[in-house]
Amino acid sequence: MTRVVVDVMLKTEISDPQGQAVLSALTKLGHQGVQAVRQGKRFELEVTDPVDEAAIRQIADTLLANPVIEDFSVHVQT
Protein backbone atom coordinates (compact mmCIF):
# COMPACT_ATOMS: atom_id res chain seq x y z
CA MET A 1 0.00 0.00 0.00
CA THR A 2 1.37 3.40 -0.97
CA ARG A 3 0.20 6.81 0.18
CA VAL A 4 -0.49 9.28 -2.60
CA VAL A 5 -1.11 12.93 -1.72
CA VAL A 6 -3.16 15.17 -4.02
CA ASP A 7 -2.98 18.90 -3.25
CA VAL A 8 -5.74 21.03 -4.79
CA MET A 9 -5.42 24.82 -4.77
CA LEU A 10 -7.46 27.53 -6.45
CA LYS A 11 -5.71 28.93 -9.52
CA THR A 12 -3.78 32.08 -8.64
CA GLU A 13 -6.10 34.27 -10.75
CA ILE A 14 -9.17 33.05 -8.81
CA SER A 15 -10.14 35.04 -5.73
CA ASP A 16 -9.81 33.03 -2.49
CA PRO A 17 -12.20 34.40 0.17
CA GLN A 18 -11.25 31.72 2.71
CA GLY A 19 -7.58 32.62 2.47
CA GLN A 20 -8.43 36.34 2.64
CA ALA A 21 -10.45 35.76 5.82
CA VAL A 22 -7.54 33.92 7.42
CA LEU A 23 -5.12 36.68 6.41
CA SER A 24 -7.46 39.33 7.81
CA ALA A 25 -7.71 37.46 11.13
CA LEU A 26 -3.93 37.03 11.33
CA THR A 27 -3.34 40.73 10.65
CA LYS A 28 -5.86 41.76 13.30
CA LEU A 29 -4.14 39.46 15.80
CA GLY A 30 -0.80 41.11 15.14
CA HIS A 31 0.86 38.51 12.90
CA GLN A 32 2.27 41.13 10.54
CA GLY A 33 4.83 38.79 8.99
CA VAL A 34 2.18 36.91 7.01
CA GLN A 35 1.57 38.75 3.73
CA ALA A 36 -0.76 36.37 1.89
CA VAL A 37 -2.74 33.20 2.55
CA ARG A 38 -4.30 30.73 0.12
CA GLN A 39 -6.44 27.86 1.35
CA GLY A 40 -6.86 24.62 -0.53
CA LYS A 41 -7.56 20.94 -0.06
CA ARG A 42 -5.29 18.00 0.65
CA PHE A 43 -6.33 14.43 -0.12
CA GLU A 44 -4.41 11.44 1.24
CA LEU A 45 -5.15 8.29 -0.76
CA GLU A 46 -4.04 4.80 0.25
CA VAL A 47 -3.47 2.99 -3.04
CA THR A 48 -2.63 -0.67 -3.67
CA ASP A 49 0.73 -1.34 -5.30
CA PRO A 50 1.78 -0.86 -7.98
CA VAL A 51 0.53 2.73 -8.09
CA ASP A 52 -0.90 3.74 -11.47
CA GLU A 53 0.07 7.41 -11.38
CA ALA A 54 -1.79 8.15 -14.61
CA ALA A 55 -4.99 6.82 -13.05
CA ILE A 56 -4.42 8.93 -9.93
CA ARG A 57 -3.92 12.02 -12.11
CA GLN A 58 -7.17 11.23 -13.91
CA ILE A 59 -8.97 10.86 -10.55
CA ALA A 60 -7.54 14.19 -9.41
CA ASP A 61 -8.48 15.93 -12.63
CA THR A 62 -12.04 14.63 -12.79
CA LEU A 63 -13.10 14.06 -9.17
CA LEU A 64 -10.88 15.83 -6.65
CA ALA A 65 -10.24 19.11 -8.45
CA ASN A 66 -12.38 21.37 -10.59
CA PRO A 67 -9.92 22.10 -13.41
CA VAL A 68 -11.80 25.24 -14.42
CA ILE A 69 -10.80 27.01 -11.21
CA GLU A 70 -8.31 24.71 -9.47
CA ASP A 71 -4.83 23.30 -10.01
CA PHE A 72 -3.65 20.05 -8.47
CA SER A 73 -0.39 18.29 -7.82
CA VAL A 74 0.16 14.58 -7.15
CA HIS A 75 2.91 13.29 -4.84
CA VAL A 76 3.60 9.58 -4.40
CA GLN A 77 5.13 9.12 -0.93
CA THR A 78 7.93 6.59 -0.89
Next chain:
Amino acid sequence: MTRVVVDVMLKTEISDPQGQAVLSALTKLGHQGVQAVRQGKRFELEVTDPVDEAAIRQIADTLLANPVIEDFSVHVQT
Protein backbone atom coordinates in the same frame (compact mmCIF):
# COMPACT_ATOMS: atom_id res chain seq x y z
CA MET B 1 9.37 36.30 1.09
CA THR B 2 9.16 32.62 1.87
CA ARG B 3 6.29 30.23 1.28
CA VAL B 4 5.25 28.20 4.30
CA VAL B 5 2.78 25.34 3.85
CA VAL B 6 0.59 24.18 6.71
CA ASP B 7 -1.20 20.86 6.17
CA VAL B 8 -4.14 20.18 8.48
CA MET B 9 -5.66 16.69 8.63
CA LEU B 10 -8.24 15.15 10.93
CA LYS B 11 -6.62 12.90 13.53
CA THR B 12 -6.68 9.26 12.43
CA GLU B 13 -9.15 8.29 15.17
CA ILE B 14 -11.66 10.94 13.99
CA SER B 15 -14.19 9.84 11.39
CA ASP B 16 -13.80 11.65 8.05
CA PRO B 17 -17.13 11.74 6.18
CA GLN B 18 -15.70 13.81 3.30
CA GLY B 19 -12.97 11.27 2.67
CA GLN B 20 -15.46 8.42 2.96
CA ALA B 21 -17.71 10.08 0.37
CA VAL B 22 -14.78 10.44 -2.03
CA LEU B 23 -13.78 6.80 -1.49
CA SER B 24 -17.36 5.66 -2.08
CA ALA B 25 -17.53 7.65 -5.34
CA LEU B 26 -14.18 6.26 -6.51
CA THR B 27 -15.22 2.69 -5.77
CA LYS B 28 -18.52 3.12 -7.64
CA LEU B 29 -16.61 4.51 -10.61
CA GLY B 30 -14.39 1.44 -10.72
CA HIS B 31 -11.20 2.80 -9.15
CA GLN B 32 -10.65 -0.32 -7.06
CA GLY B 33 -7.00 0.46 -6.35
CA VAL B 34 -7.86 3.22 -3.89
CA GLN B 35 -8.42 1.67 -0.44
CA ALA B 36 -8.81 4.75 1.76
CA VAL B 37 -9.16 8.51 1.42
CA ARG B 38 -8.70 11.27 4.02
CA GLN B 39 -9.48 14.88 3.17
CA GLY B 40 -7.85 17.82 4.89
CA LYS B 41 -6.83 21.41 4.37
CA ARG B 42 -3.72 22.98 2.92
CA PHE B 43 -2.73 26.57 3.70
CA GLU B 44 -0.05 28.38 1.72
CA LEU B 45 1.31 31.39 3.62
CA GLU B 46 3.63 34.01 2.15
CA VAL B 47 5.79 35.11 5.07
CA THR B 48 8.38 37.91 5.23
CA ASP B 49 11.96 36.81 5.91
CA PRO B 50 13.29 35.73 8.29
CA VAL B 51 10.57 33.14 8.92
CA ASP B 52 9.73 32.72 12.62
CA GLU B 53 8.81 29.04 12.52
CA ALA B 54 7.70 29.04 16.16
CA ALA B 55 5.22 31.82 15.36
CA ILE B 56 3.93 29.88 12.35
CA ARG B 57 3.46 26.78 14.51
CA GLN B 58 1.52 28.89 17.02
CA ILE B 59 -0.67 30.28 14.22
CA ALA B 60 -1.30 26.74 12.97
CA ASP B 61 -2.10 25.44 16.44
CA THR B 62 -4.47 28.24 17.40
CA LEU B 63 -6.01 29.46 14.14
CA LEU B 64 -5.60 27.04 11.25
CA ALA B 65 -6.14 23.73 13.03
CA ASN B 66 -8.46 22.62 15.81
CA PRO B 67 -6.01 20.63 17.94
CA VAL B 68 -8.84 18.69 19.59
CA ILE B 69 -9.62 16.86 16.35
CA GLU B 70 -6.87 17.83 13.88
CA ASP B 71 -3.12 17.41 13.46
CA PHE B 72 -1.00 19.82 11.45
CA SER B 73 2.43 19.89 9.89
CA VAL B 74 4.46 22.94 8.88
CA HIS B 75 6.81 22.94 5.87
CA VAL B 76 9.02 25.91 5.04
CA GLN B 77 9.66 25.84 1.28
CA THR B 78 13.22 26.77 0.37
